[in-house]
Amino acid sequence: MCSGVVESHRFSLDSRLSTLDRNLGGGVMETAVFFVAGAVAVISALFAVSHRDPVVNVLSLVVTMFCVAVNYALLGASFLAAAQILVYAGAILVLFLFVVMLLNAPAEHPVHEPRPFQRVAGTLTALAAGLGGVVVLLTFHGQAPPPVPGTAVQIGRMLVGPYFFAFELVSVLLLAALVGAMVLVKRKH
Amino acid sequence: MWAELAVTAVKLLVVATIVLTIVPIMVWVERRGAAFIQDRLGPNRVGPWGLFQPIIDVVKLLFKERVTPTAANKLLFWLAPGIAVFVALVTFIVIPFGAGKDVKLFGVELSGLTVAPQLDVGVLYLFALGSLSVYGIVLAGWSSNNKYSLLGGLRSSAQLISYELAMTVSVLGVLLSTGSLRLDDVVARQQQHVWNFIPQLLGFITFLVAAFAETNRLPFDLPEAETELVAGYHVEYSAMGFGAFMMSEYINMVTASALAVTLFFGGWSLPGVHLTGWFGLIVSMGVFLVKMSFFLWLFVWVRWSLPRFRYDQLMSLGWKGLLPLATLNLVWVGVAMTMGWL
Numbered sequence: 001m002c003s004g005v006v007e008s009h010r011f012s013l014d015s016r017l018s019t020l021d022r023n024l025g026g027g028v029m030e031t032a033v034f035f036v037a038g039a040v041a042v043i044s045a046l047f048a049v050s051h052r053d054p055v056v057n058v059l060s061l062v063v064t065m066f067c068v069a070v071n072y073a074l075l076g077a078s079f080l081a082a083a084q085i086l087v088y089a090g091a092i093l094v095l096f097l098f099v100v101m102l103l104n105a106p107a108e109h110p111v112h113e114p115r116p117f118q119r120v121a122g123t124l125t126a127l128a129a130g131l132g133g134v135v136v137l138l139t140f141h142g143q144a145p146p147p148v149p150g151t152a153v154q155i156g157r158m159l160v161g162p163y164f165f166a167f168e169l170v171s172v173l174l175l176a177a178l179v180g181a182m183v184l185v186k187r188k189h
Numbered sequence: 190m191w192a193e194l195a196v197t198a199v200k201l202l203v204v205a206t207i208v209l210t211i212v213p214i215m216v217w218v219e220r221r222g223a224a225f226i227q228d229r230l231g232p233n234r235v236g237p238w239g240l241f242q243p244i245i246d247v248v249k250l251l252f253k254e255r256v257t258p259t260a261a262n263k264l265l266f267w268l269a270p271g272i273a274v275f276v277a278l279v280t281f282i283v284i285p286f287g288a289g290k291d292v293k294l295f296g297v298e299l300s301g302l303t304v305a306p307q308l309d310v311g312v313l314y315l316f317a318l319g320s321l322s323v324y325g326i327v328l329a330g331w332s333s334n335n336k337y338s339l340l341g342g343l344r345s346s347a348q349l350i351s352y353e354l355a356m357t358v359s360v361l362g363v364l365l366s367t368g369s370l371r372l373d374d375v376v377a378r379q380q381q382h383v384w385n386f387i388p389q390l391l392g393f394i395t396f397l398v399a400a401f402a403e404t405n406r407l408p409f410d411l412p413e414a415e416t417e418l419v420a421g422y423h424v425e426y427s428a429m430g431f432g433a434f435m436m437s438e439y440i441n442m443v444t445a446s447a448l449a450v451t452l453f454f455g456g457w458s459l460p461g462v463h464l465t466g467w468f469g470l471i472v473s474m475g476v477f478l479v480k481m482s483f484f485l486w487l488f489v490w491v492r493w494s495l496p497r498f499r500y501d502q503l504m505s506l507g508w509k510g511l512l513p514l515a516t517l518n519l520v521w522v523g524v525a526m527t528m529g530w531l
Binding site: 053055062079081090091 | 190262264308310313314318320339343346350
């Protein structure tokens with residue numbers, strides 16, 4: 001009775017993945033969640049760059065990362081979504097927060113007005129980015145997003161298959177960074 | 190689609206009710222259990238055997254004056270307990286509470302009493318959201334504008350980050366032997382083979398110790414001990430802010446117990462018993478709750494029996510003790526699976 005549960009689950013994983021792909025990008029729920037997550041991401045990103053209090057900046061960045069993870073999940077990349085929250089929001093931004101809190105960075109007040117060159121450059125950059133966004137929208141209008149290999153099974157297979165060498169190299173790099181950090185922090189007696 | 194939404198809402202309601210009912214019961218168990226271990230009576234005046242004591246405590250906390258320190262960052266000060274409770278509650282949606290075989294609700298087939306059974310990264314989601322609990326504590330410590338709170342908050346977050354690693358590695362052994370990240374599959378595998386704590390005893394012990402540290406319970410409760418930095422990161426909180434932190438601690442305890450049961454003790458299953466249909470659902474929920482309450486009692490028992498670790502002992506235990514042991518368990522599981530023993 002229960003004997004075939006785990007094995008048949010392994011075989012049916014692929015069919016379940018294709019069901020996920022077929023359901024993507026279509027329904028009312030997905031569209032609503034996408035727009036809400038996108039709006040919150042943009043608003044919190046604006047807060048992250050423009051608020052005076054550095055702690056609020058970091059927390060807004062956390063919210064942005066959360067919304068990006070929601071977008072990953074909407075594309076079917078569930079592992080990427082969980083990893084985004086686990087690594088980015090849960091570890092990297094915590095360390096950002098530590099640095100901001102411990103350095104006691106005060107809330108900034110702008111010391112001087114931006115110079116004319118800065119205003120012009122900023123406006124041009126914003127216009128270029130907006131134009132680029134419009135071009136991208138018009139090019140890909142109406143097409144479904146391509147299936148992103150983002151579930152745990154797919155990423156796992158890629159890591160031990162075609163990308164095995166890169167995987168091992170990255171772990172050696174991480175080890176080097178770890179040892180380097182410890183050496184740099186160690187005080188000379 | 191609406192039927193599925195309704196089913197999810199019902200499951201969510203059941204889970205939320207169970208969890209939020211266990212919290213006041215745990216407060217009562219803590220106080221009576223502590224008294225029992227210390228050879229005294231405990232609260233016994235407010236209702237039969239003092240059962241209404243937690244209710245009166247909550248009422249008191251709701252009506253107390255809410256004091257915010259003068260130079261504290263008001264937004265973050267009151268956001269921190271909210272984050273703590275939110276993160277503690279959302280981790281429940283991937284834990285299987287009961288068997289769901291051959292049961293239909295509103296015409297939708299229940300595949301296991303999990304609020305979100307289709308989430309194929311179950312355990313990873315749980316750890317991802319668990320790692321966000323650091324924010325509640327760090328923000329509480331910093332926004333209180335009190336150097337002792339800040340120290341307590343930093344100590345606690347360092348402890349949480351360190352033991353998160355040991356906990357994840359000890360769970361990796363279970364995930365390796367199951368071959369899936371979903372907790373439903375972990376339970377299903379334990380129905381066919383033995384409960385995971387037998388072949389992976391070392392993993393179970395490291396997981397339990399790390400869970401004690403992750404929930405800030407004795408012997409790892411240095412950051413919030415009353416004798417240390419006067420209750421550490423939540424010293425400035427009054428009324429419901431303090432209540433929220435206490436609630437988040439008990440909810441984290443329930444999550445840790447539920448995880449221990451699901452990963453290592455077979456979840457809702459009983460060996461050799463087929464649990465199908467509505468009767469099986471109720472029985473399996475009962476089995477799960479009984480197993481979970483053993484671990485909840487274990488939390489209370491250990492708290493009132495052991496002295497607490499000093500901060501340096503705590504950190505060295507986490508990095509130099511638990512992490513190597515958990516890795517050893519992972520190596521053992523790998524070897525056993527290659528040899529075909531698991």
